Amino acid sequence: MKIETLFMDNLLPLDDETEYLISRIHLKPQKIHDSGEVYDFINQADDPVSLAKKTLYITQNKGAVIRNCPGTCHYTCCDYTILHTGTFCTMDCAYCILQAYFHPPVLQYFAGLDQIGQELQAVFRQNKIFRIGTGEYTDSLIWEKVSLMPEFLVKTFAGQKNSVLELKTKTVNIESLISLDHNEKTIMAWSLNTPEIIRSQEKGTASLTARLEAAKQAESKGYRLAFHFDPIVIYPGCEDQYKKVIQKIFEYVRPETIVWISLGTFRFMPGLKAVIEKRFPESTLCYGEFIQGLDNKMRYFKPLRIHIYKEMIAGLKAYAPDVFLYFCMEDEEVWEKCLGFFPGKERELGRLLDQCAAGRCNLNRALI
Amino acid sequence: MFDTLREIHISDIDIRDERYRISPESENISFLSHSIKKMGLMNPPVVRPMDDGKFILISGFNRIKALQQNNESKVRVRSTDTHIDDYHCLLFAVATLAFKRPLTQVELIISIKRLSRYLDREDMTKISSAVFNTQLAQEFIDDLMNIGSLPSPALKLIHTGQLSLKSAKKLVRLDLDAISFFLDIFSKIRASASVQLELIQNILETSLREGVHPKSLFQELNLPNPLDGETVDMAIRTHHFRTLVFEQRYPVLSRTRQAVQDKIASVKLPGTIKLIPPENFESRKYSISFTVKNHEEFEKNIQHLTDALENMTLREILDS
Known part of the structure; x- marks a missing residue:
C-alpha cells in the first residue's frame, strides 16, 4: 500500500536515517509537535484502519525499545524479546489483530538507530541468550526498501554471540540484506498460509511461492530460516491444503537451515470480529467454531485445533523430523496430544528455543 | 386551538381515518366500555373537523370504539379549529399520550415515523422533550425510523414482546427476504x-459460512425446520x-457436548451428584x-463416588 500522507515528529533530527527514509517515500513530511494531530487525522476517517495504512508517522520510540512478548495467561508463551521498531503495517490481512489492538492504529516508524544500537549492546553484554524479533507489532520488513534499519540490525547482530534476530515477514523484501555478512545471527522468518487464505485474507502480501523463493534465496546466502503457520485457519479441505504448503516448503529449502517452525490457529480478541465484519464483509474467518478461551480470546474449539495440528505435524515430521516445532499460545493438553510433550516448567519453551538458536545460529552454548 | 367542547354524532366521525393514531388497536376494550357505562366518559376524545362536515380523530380511538360497543350515538368531544394543520394535530396526538404515560416502543416508532414527514431528526431531537416527554438522541431516532420501515408484522411483534428493539435493529441491515424470514421465525417463537x-x-x-441465503438455510442443510409443523407449545x-x-x-x-452428556448419563451417578x-x-x-442434608447423605454420596472409581466410562471421560 502506498504512503499518501507523511507526518514527522518536529523534535526528530534530520539525519542519515530519516533523510534516507523521506527521500525514498517521495513525500514532504508534515512536521508536527503533538502526536495527537496524527491520531485526529486518522480518527476523522470513516475507516480509520485503512487510512492508517496509508499514513506514516516518523517518530521516536518514547517507551521501552526492548520489551518482553506480552503472551497471555493459561497458554504457553515462547518468551520472545521484542525490539520495538514500529507499529502497524501497510499490508491488509483480514485477521490482523493490530486493527483492534491500537486505538486508533497508527503506522509508526521509530527512528533512532543510535538509541536502538545502544539498547542492543546492553543486551549483548548480558550472560544470557536472547531471541529478539521486530515482528510483534509490525511486519519486520515492510520498510526494507526505504529504510536503513533492517541492514543496521543484521550488521549489529552479526557482531555478537548471545542473541539472534528474527525478522518475521509476509513480504519478499530482502534485497538490501541478502549480501550482508550476517554471521548466522539473523533468522529470516516467513509467516505461511495456504494459497487460498493468502489470496482471500492477506491483501497486499507476497504469494506463497514468492515467499518460498525469497526463503530459498536467503538460504543460499547462509541465512537461517524459520516459518510460522500463524494463523492457521480451519475450513473445509484445509488439512490437504496445509499439507501441500508443507510439501512446498521442502521443495524450496532444506530442513537443516530451519531453526524452528511454529503453529498457531487463528485466535482473536472479541473486539476484532466487528472490525473484520466491517472491513472485510466477504470474509468468513470469524464464523468458524470459536469459543471463548481461558484468556478471553476467541479460539477454535479445542478438538478442531488438535485435529489440524496433528495433521500438520505429521506432515512436517515426514519432511523434517529434526526441526523444532512449537505452538504459539497453546495449553498442556494440546502440547501433549499433538507433540507428545509439554514444556511445563516456567520458561521451558524459551529454553528449548534458545537451544535451537544456539545450535543453528552458532551462539555461545555456555549461556543456555 | 383545542378549547371547543361540543357534542357530535359518532356516525360523523370517520373512524377509518387513522392518520393521527399512534397506538396499536386494543384487542379487548370491554373494560373500557364497562367503565364508560358505569362512570361516563371522563376524557373527551379530540377531533378535527373536516370540510365535508365530518370529523377525524386525533385522540380517543379506543373510547369511540367503546362507545360504539355501548350503542351510544353521540359523544362530547374537544374539537380543534378548522385551520389547524396535520403536523400540529399529530404533535398533539403524540404529546397528549406521552404526558399521560410513557409511550410504548411501538408508539414511539409510529410517532417518529409519522413526524418524520414534517421534521428532520435534528429538529425531532430538539422538540423531543416537549412532545415525547423524554429527550431522544438523534442516533436513537435514526434507529427507530429504520425499525419503523421494517415490513409487517415487525411492529406487531415488537408490541407483543416477540421482537426486541435490539433484534429489530439487527434485522434492518438485512435484505427484504431475510427480514421476512426472521419475522416469520419470531412470530412463531417466544424468546428473550x-x-x-x-x-x-x-x-x-x-x-x-455455508454461502447460502438465510431463508434457504434449512433446505440447503436438509434440515426439517421445527417451526414448520404445528408442534407443541411455544x-x-x-x-x-x-x-x-x-x-x-x-x-x-x-x-462433543452431546457425546459427553451421554457418557455422563451412562455412568448412572445418583441424582444428588452432578458431574x-x-x-x-x-x-x-x-x-x-x-x-447433603445430613451426615448419612454425605456418607452415601461418598460411597457412590467410591463405587464410581471402578466405572470405566467415568475413567474414559476424565482421562480423554
Whole structure:
C-alpha cells in the first residue's frame, strides 16, 4: 500500500536515517509537535484502519525499545524479546489483530538507530541468550526498501554471540540484506498460509511461492530460516491444503537451515470480529467454531485445533523430523496430544528455543 | 386551538381515518366500555373537523370504539379549529399520550415515523422533550425510523414482546427476504431479547459460512425446520429451534457436548451428584458436586463416588 500522507515528529533530527527514509517515500513530511494531530487525522476517517495504512508517522520510540512478548495467561508463551521498531503495517490481512489492538492504529516508524544500537549492546553484554524479533507489532520488513534499519540490525547482530534476530515477514523484501555478512545471527522468518487464505485474507502480501523463493534465496546466502503457520485457519479441505504448503516448503529449502517452525490457529480478541465484519464483509474467518478461551480470546474449539495440528505435524515430521516445532499460545493438553510433550516448567519453551538458536545460529552454548 | 367542547354524532366521525393514531388497536376494550357505562366518559376524545362536515380523530380511538360497543350515538368531544394543520394535530396526538404515560416502543416508532414527514431528526431531537416527554438522541431516532420501515408484522411483534428493539435493529441491515424470514421465525417463537440476538447471529453466521441465503438455510442443510409443523407449545418449540440453530452453527461442539452428556448419563451417578464438564472443553477441569442434608447423605454420596472409581466410562471421560 502506498504512503499518501507523511507526518514527522518536529523534535526528530534530520539525519542519515530519516533523510534516507523521506527521500525514498517521495513525500514532504508534515512536521508536527503533538502526536495527537496524527491520531485526529486518522480518527476523522470513516475507516480509520485503512487510512492508517496509508499514513506514516516518523517518530521516536518514547517507551521501552526492548520489551518482553506480552503472551497471555493459561497458554504457553515462547518468551520472545521484542525490539520495538514500529507499529502497524501497510499490508491488509483480514485477521490482523493490530486493527483492534491500537486505538486508533497508527503506522509508526521509530527512528533512532543510535538509541536502538545502544539498547542492543546492553543486551549483548548480558550472560544470557536472547531471541529478539521486530515482528510483534509490525511486519519486520515492510520498510526494507526505504529504510536503513533492517541492514543496521543484521550488521549489529552479526557482531555478537548471545542473541539472534528474527525478522518475521509476509513480504519478499530482502534485497538490501541478502549480501550482508550476517554471521548466522539473523533468522529470516516467513509467516505461511495456504494459497487460498493468502489470496482471500492477506491483501497486499507476497504469494506463497514468492515467499518460498525469497526463503530459498536467503538460504543460499547462509541465512537461517524459520516459518510460522500463524494463523492457521480451519475450513473445509484445509488439512490437504496445509499439507501441500508443507510439501512446498521442502521443495524450496532444506530442513537443516530451519531453526524452528511454529503453529498457531487463528485466535482473536472479541473486539476484532466487528472490525473484520466491517472491513472485510466477504470474509468468513470469524464464523468458524470459536469459543471463548481461558484468556478471553476467541479460539477454535479445542478438538478442531488438535485435529489440524496433528495433521500438520505429521506432515512436517515426514519432511523434517529434526526441526523444532512449537505452538504459539497453546495449553498442556494440546502440547501433549499433538507433540507428545509439554514444556511445563516456567520458561521451558524459551529454553528449548534458545537451544535451537544456539545450535543453528552458532551462539555461545555456555549461556543456555 | 383545542378549547371547543361540543357534542357530535359518532356516525360523523370517520373512524377509518387513522392518520393521527399512534397506538396499536386494543384487542379487548370491554373494560373500557364497562367503565364508560358505569362512570361516563371522563376524557373527551379530540377531533378535527373536516370540510365535508365530518370529523377525524386525533385522540380517543379506543373510547369511540367503546362507545360504539355501548350503542351510544353521540359523544362530547374537544374539537380543534378548522385551520389547524396535520403536523400540529399529530404533535398533539403524540404529546397528549406521552404526558399521560410513557409511550410504548411501538408508539414511539409510529410517532417518529409519522413526524418524520414534517421534521428532520435534528429538529425531532430538539422538540423531543416537549412532545415525547423524554429527550431522544438523534442516533436513537435514526434507529427507530429504520425499525419503523421494517415490513409487517415487525411492529406487531415488537408490541407483543416477540421482537426486541435490539433484534429489530439487527434485522434492518438485512435484505427484504431475510427480514421476512426472521419475522416469520419470531412470530412463531417466544424468546428473550438475548436469545433473539443469539438466533439472528447464529443463523446469519451459519448462512455466511455455508454461502447460502438465510431463508434457504434449512433446505440447503436438509434440515426439517421445527417451526414448520404445528408442534407443541411455544416454549418447547423455541427451545427446539434454538438447539437446532446452535447445532448448525457449532456442529462439532454440539456433538462433543452431546457425546459427553451421554457418557455422563451412562455412568448412572445418583441424582444428588452432578458431574459437570468444563465450559466449552477448553480447560480439562470437570467439577463434581453434591448436596447433603445430613451426615448419612454425605456418607452415601461418598460411597457412590467410591463405587464410581471402578466405572470405566467415568475413567474414559476424565482421562480423554
